[in-house]
Amino acid sequence: MVTSYRIQGATGEWEVVIGLEVHAQVTSNAKLFSGAATAFGAEPNSQVSLVDAAMPGMLPVPNRECIRQAVRTGMAIEAQINAWSRFDRKNYFYADLPQGYQISQLYHPLVGEGSLTIEADEKAGIPEDKVIGIERIHVEQDAGKLMHDQHPSMSYVDLNRSGVALMEIVSKPDMRSPAEAGAYMRKLRAILRYVGSCDGNMEEGSMRADVNVSVRRVGDEFGTRTETKNVNSVRFVMQTIEHEARRQVDLIEDGGTVVQETRLFDPGTGTTRSMRSKEDAHDYRYFPDPDLLPLELDEAFLDECRASLPELPDAKRRRYVEGLCLSDYNARELTAEVETFARFEQLLAETATKLEKSETEVATQVANWSLSVAPGVMNALGNEANPAHATASAQAAILGMQAAGDISGGQAKEIFEIVLKTGRDPQEIAETEGLKQQSDTGAIEAVIDDVLAANADKVAEYRGGKDKLFGFFVGQTMKAMQGKGNPAVVNQLLKAKLDG
Amino acid sequence: MTDLTELGVKAIRDGVAAGDFSAREVAEAFNANVEAAQQALNAFIVATPEKAIEAASAVDAARAKGEALGKMAGVPIGMKDLFATKGVQTTAASHILEGFVPEYESTVSANLWKAGAGMLGKLNLDQFAMGSSNETSYFGNVISPWRKAGSNAALAPGGSSGGSSAAIAARLCPAATGTDTGGSIRQPAAFVGISGIKPTYGRCSRWGVVAFASSLDQAGPMARDVTDCAIMLEAMAGFDPKDSTSLNLPVPQWEAGLNADLRGKKVGIPREYRMDGTDPEILASWDRGIEWLKDAGAEIVDVSLPHTKYALPAYYIVAPAEASSNLARYDGVRYGLRDLPEGAGLQDMYAATRAAGFGDEVKRRIMIGTYVLSAGFYDAYYNQAQRVRTLIANDFKAAFELCDVILAPTTPTASFPLGDKVDDPLAMYLNDVFAVPASLAGLPAMSVPWGLNSDGLPLGLQIIGRAFDEQGVLNAGLAIESRAMFNAKPEKWW
């Protein structure tokens, strides 16, 4: 676990120590303790129940799906699942917190210790795979939202988010560079999206990180950390770390000390600043929520959670390499996003069926198509392409024709282009647009005979030992066939004729 | 014609059903009493005569059409102002909720309306149910209808359900809802010579009831006799999926199950309740109660509840801790009072609003609760109190191996003059010394009238039962009631 990332200070080298507390919004229809909807972007306070607004006498009743998704997430990071857990109240006053407390889990979280692995990435300074420890996952309520710009002297409160279920995923302080933190965020996001417990949409705030940063001389004890709240993109997390680490090193080297405090990241400047409003909120007076009983999960519940887990990123990548014989690069690219592997696997299945071959036999062709050919065509077309036309069956049809030798690679691209623009059937396009290659041996032989007859001198040279002329004959044949000859067939017949 | 306001729940319900009088006549009679007594007793924060009439008319109409009538059909009741009532101000007797008109109805009150009851008004109480004398209400003290023989001094109706107790004793309503966190049904019932039962924790939904201490709060009926309590509890109780602590059990038919024959039953007498300094008249009333239950056929057994002494201190950690958190929502943002001093920021607004909105006792308890939960003290105070609570519950479990119900005094003294204990919080807290242990253990417990003491003031006896055994409690209560033959009522001076 050698990471070379170091901050160069005036007095020497410093190491940065990073822990992340990721708040991930649990994918659910209704809120954690009320029946109000969770959809993003609704009219202010339109998705607020009397419970979420903390009206007098309102009580929480937990949503099974939120608990289930948190348990499944815990299983996905191979964590200990606590069949007995409790909800606690975290007490503080703020305008986005209607109850005056957040229902969370301090003393007995739902999920205990687990871990995830970030992959080696030489370019990013991660020399080898690294396991990052995860301390715990607990379930808690999100707060509402304050808006400060609508009124000269007032802030406005929207409680639509109030009570939405969050998982707080707390890492150990195991990361040592912004790149590692970035890789951790991406890997965690992938796992959440594979599991389906969080949509990972950072722009909509579905995933935010509290970034804990401290610096130390290599080998020293941990330094005092700061916590930068609510950082909402991978890039910003990395910027926060770079800035905080630099700031702390400069501060210490100038004779100052780092204060344990809450800070805020400013995306405009890429810097952090102290957060005044949270200064005195440190005594949260946690205690078990007396409105809720202990959360006890039975075996049947846990079994269902386990049984419903999909294949996870690491396992999938391994299977792509070992089972489908894909390259490391292809496997990594294809498994990075849920949408990517979902499209790939569907296309792979259809293509294999169409060609009556095993998935392994066609995997490389489908992978290359999925990762480079198809996106290339799509990008070149820009707005002219309608992605809805890029169905698995259309693409499988194109790949099938190509594998059968009916069309060339170039023709496959041209056909796909037309499919993207019009949604027409690939087979029909190949027929009507003349986008088929000639594989009929009789027809090709006729052309070859003409070419050989017209170039008797070259034939003699070739037969005399000038092997290199073979390419010339191929070129002449293809030219005569306006590029539509099946190259493999052309090669084979030419060879036979010349050598025979 | 009979004075309809002398009738109880059963008599009214049966009379309406039989056509002896209309529900509307009953409502009108009680409405008149409410109005006449308001100035003197201050039992109601808001009277809702139109609501009572509306419900009564609906019952009369249903009866005329031959429809089946509910368990409480035609009975007008008082609603403790801790229950949210849709469209009717709900304050918990606090300035901080003055003017708050809920857009929702509590489960318990909704159950009562569904059973055919009507609302005479919202009853006064100790602010946020914190108090034992009804002197902490922002809307003024409730005055007990009772007076000491030969004195005009205003007496406490008990608390926190003091509006409920006073109104029933003064015949302003035949029954009322109460809530009991640490004796708030039983102590006021004892002070005014009526019955009241706190059922097993979880029997009555807490949804829509302004919370004081969530793990203790439990609603229950207060009425003139045991039968009326049984009827009304049946109407109030029931599983509510909106309350995570609600008991998912069918509601027993307590009224039909009433039986004062205690042959084969064992009644436990907890020796630790015989405390130094208890009023000798209270101890004598207890001895008399023991004789009555023997007479009803019960066997009397000595039991021990060794941690009784620690119940009150444990309660005064757990209840304020929960309250300090439950009352954080009163912040001037979404409802209720907002005090926004010139130039104040958000946090200043909170502090100003809560300073202006909460009464002294509420502030005192929030402060204690905040302190015992604060960093470094949580384990020594709160967790220790919750451990002691486990021991207290275990004491009861052990005792109920030996007996079916426990008989004890409800209060250490009879009612006291208003103002007597307001400057001494601890002395006030001690009022609930006999009531609090059952609250901490979540057990059903009731107070029934015993008789009058030498000052002419009512005393009550308390019966505590096993979890879920309200029937056993009611039956023992009925056995006492039928021997005490309590029929005293306060002489009307208002």
Add this chain to the structure above:
Amino acid sequence: MSVTHETVAKIANLARIRMDDAEIAKLVPEFNNILAWVEQLGEVDTSGVEPMTAVIENHLRLRDDVIDADPLTGGGVRDAVLANAPAAEHGFFGVPKVIE
């Protein structure tokens, strides 16, 4: 343990209840009386005793993930939510401007 004026002032701030010095001074002895009284709990041997979690044997129920299944605990009731607000504007609750 006895509390000081400063402690009570700190607690008042934590509880967001504005108190002047006179109010705090009055509360200090009351606080100490009550705390001294509750501290008798320290006498009780609670080793091996679990703090109470559920007063009556009961299990936490989980509800189905259905939007607005019960109108009393569902959303889409903005008017009801804002009906009692001291300052509601444009569908929001208004509070004094917050500087974060």
